[in-house]
Amino acid sequence: MKFYTVEIEARRELGAYTLISYRWPGEKVEPGRFVMARAAGYPVTLDPFLARPFSFYDFEDGVASLLFEVRGRGTALLDRATRTVEVTAPLGRGFEIDASAGRAALLGGGIGVAPLKILGRELSARGIDHDVFLGFLDAGTAAVADDFAGASVATMDGSAGTHGTVLDAAPDLLEYPVVYACGPNAMLAAVKDAAGPDGLRQLSVEERMGCGNGSCNGCVVPVDGGYVRSCVEGPVFRAEVLAW
Amino acid sequence: MVVRERVTGVDLSVEMCGITLSTPLVPASGTLAKEALGEVEGVYGAILPKTTTPAARAGNPPPRVAETPAGMVNSIGLQNPGVERFMEDLDAFDLGVPLFVSVAGETVRDFAALCERVSEDGRVAAVELNLSCPNVEHGGLTFCAGPAAVEEVVTACRAAAPTKPLFAKLTHEGVVGNARAAESAGADALTVMNTIPALTIDAKRRSVLVRGGLSGPAVKPVALKAVHDVARTVRVPVLGGGGVTSGTDVAEFMLAGATLVQVGTASFVRDPVEILAEFSDYLREAGMGAAELTGALR
Incomplete structure (x- = not known):
């Protein structure tokens, strides 16, 4: 898991939601993958302590964005961040895209x-x-x-x-x-x-996540025969895999 | 390599139970997945994967984690594929540094069988007995419930793995008595400490959110005292840990008497390279090598 401190390029209010865009320093971004993000602290924030998972909302010309709604302490601090936020490398498995499959x-x-x-x-x-x-x-x-x-x-x-x-x-x-x-x-x-x-x-x-990189086993979803981690095996799953 | 550049000019190596480690940092069991190993090469002096058990365990139903001020509460339930599949996959944890294996069973016989199974493998440098995981109940108690229970399980494991270094991982409650018992039963080192039993409640839904173990910076002072108390009581080395988040934290645990220091929850929010680099800066400033720091309180 790579940790980056990134400069906020722009923020937009979209009704009840906030969109923060930042220059993405890492590897290729794919739809459905996510980052763990949190407000910068020195060296970490203690409350909240953990980062939050956010899907990539958009990615264009090297600028990525994340969308959130203020729901608790973590998102409240993100909402107040003016200069930088901390994000991790692109995580998880994204959407499969099959151009031959149709609409x-x-x-x-x-x-x-x-x-x-x-x-x-x-x-x-x-x-x-x-x-x-x-x-x-x-x-x-x-x-x-x-x-x-x-x-x-x-x-x-x-x-x-x-x-x-x-x-x-x-x-x-x-x-x-x-x-x-x-x-x-x-x-x-x-x-x-x-x-x-x-x-x-x-x-x-x-899902609620702890680490985002497969280590803590906190973000599991039920599948036939047990649980799998949504941060590594997901967060995108084929519907038939999920035992709901 | 980036790690090496940031730790030049200091001697980070330490020795414990006849094992030489390039740094005193070890991941706490259950906090470093094989998928995340690539990022930590050069940081840890040994690798310690998640606890393995005799048979596969599906683990607890979600929610399994809840955030708390300066920490988190987890109740994973030792989800793992079972010892046989774990051993088949052991090479995945090979970073060219010693490999410690954490085991847990539901009976003394389970523990002994696990020790026998994993210690016969030459790739395993040492075995950590997870005696204190508060998630797994044994007649309502853990193997760490008191000196008699600790002595019984460590004695059995010692007999099952007579030559492999054995670490007994203890919870903070009654730690001094349990440490004495583990030492006298033949443990080669003690891991102090595990998470602290804790509870979180969702007030809005008026329900229990997660009942499990608390980790993170919130537990650090408790862990430091436990390490300090144990290190003054026993002769065997101590692997200290609990809320280690910075290089200064590493130094504090070593000063309290730890030979190795475990990093766990903090690795979810900080690159452990930073922790090692900070620790190197501390040593450079102090003009000391890592091995000299253990118990070096003035």
């Missing part, structure tokens, strides 16, 4: 929309048709959808887009040979159910 549906729930931005960019670059469906609690969190041209939006309180879950904003997922999703486990389980067993179905899980 893709991208579904995001809440802050789980994050990896879909860079994924959509990659699919477009490869000429793969795709539709984007984003679900949120309310209009405040749904504001990030403005950054996803052509996306269909749903909110649980009906304050923006379709009233309901992300699945209420999407057509029959069985029609899509490829489905990608990221969001809370309950949403991913519902997507897995709705998308059926055929085709390429990939889910990016959001």
Whole structure:
């Protein structure tokens, strides 16, 4: 795991979410991979002590970005960071992309929309048709959808887009040979159910992590016969692998 | 190599139980996966993988980790593929430095069988007995519950592995009595200490979040005292650790009496190269070699 102190290039408020972009110092960034990030401390912050996992939101011309919502001490400190943040090397396994598979549906729930931005960019670059469906609690969190041209939006309180879950904003997922999703486990389980067993179905899980490099075994998800680490074997899994 | 450039001009080597180590740093068991080994070459004087058990263990259901001020609580449940698969994969941990293997069983017989199994392998330089992991219950207690329990399991392991260096890893509770018992039963060194039993609660959901072991800088003063107390009581060397986050922390543990120092949770948030480089700076300033530092409190 490589640790970097990176300069913040820009920050944007997207409704309830914040986007921080920074010059990426490491190796190739791929959709679905993540970094562990935290506010800089000397030599570490003690509270919170651990870094937080964040998917790459976007990557262009050497500048990477991460999207977050202030939920606790760690994200509050990130929100206040003005000059630098600490990030680790790109971690985990990202989305499999198969140009021959056909049309893709991208579904995001809440802050789980994050990896879909860079994924959509990659699919477009490869000429793969795709539709984007984003679900949120309310209009405040749904504001990030403005950054996803052509996306269909749903909110649980009906304050923006379709009233309901992300699945209420999407057509029959069985029609899509490829489905990608990221969001809370309950949403991913519902997507897995709705998308059926055929085709390429990939889910990016959001788990609490300790180390991010496979060492602590803290971020496991259930699979047949036990648990696997979402930081190394994931965070993107084929839907059929997850024992939900 | 980057590591070497940053530690020039100091003698970092130490010796313990007849084993020469290029640095006194060792990863604490369960905090360094084989996937992460490539990044730490040159930092650790020995490698110590996650505890292995007689059979595969799936581990505890999530949530397994919770963050706390200056630390974390974990309850992993010794997830591991079992000793046979672990030994098949042992070469993955070969960084050209001595390899210590951590074992845990549910019975004294388990422990002895594990010691016999791993010590017969020439690649294993020493065996650490995980007597204190608070996650694994044995009739409601751990093998570290008291001197009698420690003595029984160490005696059995000593008999099963008569020539291989054996380290007994102890929890801080009752550590002095347990250390005496382990030494008299034939342990070659003592690892002090394991995580501290702890609990986190999710107030919003009114539920227990994680009940497990606390690690990180929060436990450091407790660990330092345990190391200091043990080092003054026994003659065998001590592997000290608990919340080590900086080079100064390494020096403090050695001054308290540790011969080797384990780095665990901090490696999740800091490059351990930095810890070694800071420790080298300390030695350079003090005009001392690492081996001279053990117990060198004024």
